[in-house]
Amino acid sequence: MDHDTIAALATAPGGSIAIIRVSGLDALSVAKKVWRGKTNLENNERRLVLGQMIDPETQEPGDQAMAVYMKGPQTYTGEDVVEFQCHGGNFTAKHTLMCTLKAGARAAEAGEFTKRAFVNGKLDLTQAEAVMDVISAGSEKAMQIAVNQLNGRFGNEIRSMYDGLSDLLAECEVRMDFVDEDLNWTPPETMNKTLNDASTLMAKLLEGRKDGEVLRDGVKVIIGGPPNAGKSSLMNHVLGRDRAIVTDIAGTTRDTLEEYTRIRGIPLKITDTAGIREAEDIVERTGIERSKQALKEAQLILWLMDLSRPLEDQLPPEDFKSDAPLIVILNKSDIALEQELPSYFNQSHVSHVRVSVKSEDNLNRLYDLIEEAVWQEDHHHIPDVAVNARHGVLLEQAVQQIDDCQACIDGEAWELVSVHLRGALDPLGEILGLTLMPDILHTIFGRYCIGK
Ligand SMILES: Nc1nc2c(c(=O)[nH]1)N(C=O)[C@@H](CNc1ccc(C(=O)N[C@@H](CCC(=O)O)C(=O)O)cc1)CN2
Numbered sequence: 001m002d003h004d005t006i007a008a009l010a011t012a013p014g015g016s017i018a019i020i021r022v023s024g025l026d027a028l029s030v031a032k033k034v035w036r037g038k039t040n041l042e043n044n045e046r047r048l049v050l051g052q053m054i055d056p057e058t059q060e061p062g063d064q065a066m067a068v069y070m071k072g073p074q075t076y077t078g079e080d081v082v083e084f085q086c087h088g089g090n091f092t093a094k095h096t097l098m099c100t101l102k103a104g105a106r107a108a109e110a111g112e113f114t115k116r117a118f119v120n121g122k123l124d125l126t127q128a129e130a131v132m133d134v135i136s137a138g139s140e141k142a143m144q145i146a147v148n149q150l151n152g153r154f155g156n157e158i159r160s161m162y163d164g165l166s167d168l169l170a171e172c173e174v175r176m177d178f179v180d181e182d183l184n185w186t187p188p189e190t191m192n193k194t195l196n197d198a199s200t201l202m203a204k205l206l207e208g209r210k211d212g213e214v215l216r217d218g219v220k221v222i223i224g225g226p227p228n229a230g231k232s233s234l235m236n237h238v239l240g241r242d243r244a245i246v247t248d249i250a251g252t253t254r255d256t257l258e259e260y261t262r263i264r265g266i267p268l269k270i271t272d273t274a275g276i277r278e279a280e281d282i283v284e285r286t287g288i289e290r291s292k293q294a295l296k297e298a299q300l301i302l303w304l305m306d307l308s309r310p311l312e313d314q315l316p317p318e319d320f321k322s323d324a325p326l327i328v329i330l331n332k333s334d335i336a337l338e339q340e341l342p343s344y345f346n347q348s349h350v351s352h353v354r355v356s357v358k359s360e361d362n363l364n365r366l367y368d369l370i371e372e373a374v375w376q377e378d379h380h381h382i383p384d385v386a387v388n389a390r391h392g393v394l395l396e397q398a399v400q401q402i403d404d405c406q407a408c409i410d411g412e413a414w415e416l417v418s419v420h421l422r423g424a425l426d427p428l429g430e431i432l433g434l435t436l437m438p439d440i441l442h443t444i445f446g447r448y449c450i451g452k
């Protein structure tokens with residue numbers, strides 16, 4: 001276990017105030033070397049007091065800063081913590097951090113504060129993972145799910161299954177030792193109920209897998225189509241600002257342009273592409289290559305066409321193949337030509353919608369279609385708890401073991417029952433981080449930002 005004292009800038013550069021966080025046994029003594037205030041920190045526990053940073057080597061004064069001392073173990077990390085709030089200038093923030101390092105703190109690694117919180121039992125592993133989800137949440141729903149998980153909603157459900165199954169296991173072990181005795185055993189129906197409840201709950205949690213994936217990672221949406229169809233106009237509309245250049249010249253967009261946004265609570269990574277056509281110009285040709293590449297990586301394709309021109313010439317290219325769902329957007333309904341839909345639209349997997357990005361007509365119907373394409377159903381209800389990929393794999397293992405276990409209970413094959421119970425407990429324990437798994441911890445906390 002690490003017993004040194006760590007320090008890091010906890011806020012993103014560029015703000016008006018920066019927080020430098022120090023955690024560990026020497027947090028207070030580091031603070032005394034780098035900060036001087038009107039009153040001392042230890043008499044003002046958990047109170048923010050004004051003072052001055054001091055370079056511990058030169059005694060030169062640094063930035064004006066507020067400081068707060070929080071005595072462990074009632075802190076985020078469970079250790080003594082001191083936080084400094086200085087001005088957020090790039091230099092001041094670094095200078096303040098440097099003072100703490102000169103005073104004996106070590107620069108924290110990515111996720112190290114949260115890792116310490118986990119190691120010190122302040123958070124279980126699902127809660128520690130949730131911290132990162134909260135930070136990277138790209139929509140309100142994503143944030144709510146992450147905060148629910150941070151508050152222990154998911155971890156507690158796993159924990160109570162874990163405890164219930166542990167009790168069963170304990171009884172099984174005793175039964176194996178006293179096979180012939182008629183002690184006051186739990187009746188098989190009660191055992192089966194515990195197992196059924198666990199398996200039902202796990203199945204329910206596994207249903208939230210797709211939600212978790214969508215909300216955590218976002219959906220990669222590519223806007224493709226012929227030049228001048230209104231792709232960049234649509235991009236700007238969903239972003240709510242003029243991000244992409246829009247002109248009436250075909251071939252305006254030359255390079256793919258990626259942005260993050262939300263539609264109906266779904267976080268999207270949306271890419272505007274160069275209109276696909278036979279181009280002479282080397283810059284445009286390169287852009288079109290990038291469009292094609294982006295389309296291959298899409299999870300959802302919005303193919304735009306211009307209703308004021310013949311549709312037949314604007315269909316996705318014949319050789320264009322993708323497993324991603326495709327929504328054809330017939331744009332410029334405000335100036336549409338009278339024309340029949342090409343037979344392409346008779347195919348059942350092609351959904352289409354007539355809109356006008358310019359007059360904002362029928363865009364809600366487009367958003368309905370996007371929602372349906374992402375969730376594969378109307379009016380999808382997003383759960384309050386949504387497991388991540390790591391949880392999903394482990395829950396599947398646990399469900400399988402519970403099923404196998406149920407098959408053995410009726411035959412009173414206690415040895416097998418206990419094998420399967422252990423088989424279910426291991427992955428549940430792994431979800432919570434009950435068994436120390438350095439590799440997994442390294443992967444999980446390594447993804448965090450410094451200072452978290
Ligand atoms: N300034 C600051 N803001 C922050 C954090 C922080 O560490 N510092 N957080 C983190 O990054 C988040 C808040 N999370 C926290 C979680 C627990 C405790 C804490 O002191 N827990 C004590 C109980 C305190 C009480 O109940 O009043 C404990 O668990 O024993 C503090 C912050 C977001 N905002």
Ligand SMILES: Nc1nc2c(ncn2[C@@H]2O[C@H](COP(=O)(O)OP(=O)(O)OP(=O)(O)O)[C@@H](O)[C@H]2O)c(=O)[nH]1
Pocket residue numbers: 226227228229230231232233234245246247248249250251252253254273274275276331332333334335355356357358359
């Ligand atoms: N009337 C009408 N004009 C539109 C509509 N949507 C976009 N436009 C116009 O169509 C022209 C082309 O729009 P862009 O958004 O630049 O088209 P694009 O598909 O990004 O074009 P490239 O980048 O060249 O591939 C612009 O003059 C837009 O103002 C619409 O719904 N109705």
Ligand SMILES: [Mg+2]
Pocket residue numbers: 231232233244245246252253272273274275
């Ligand atoms: Mg464009």
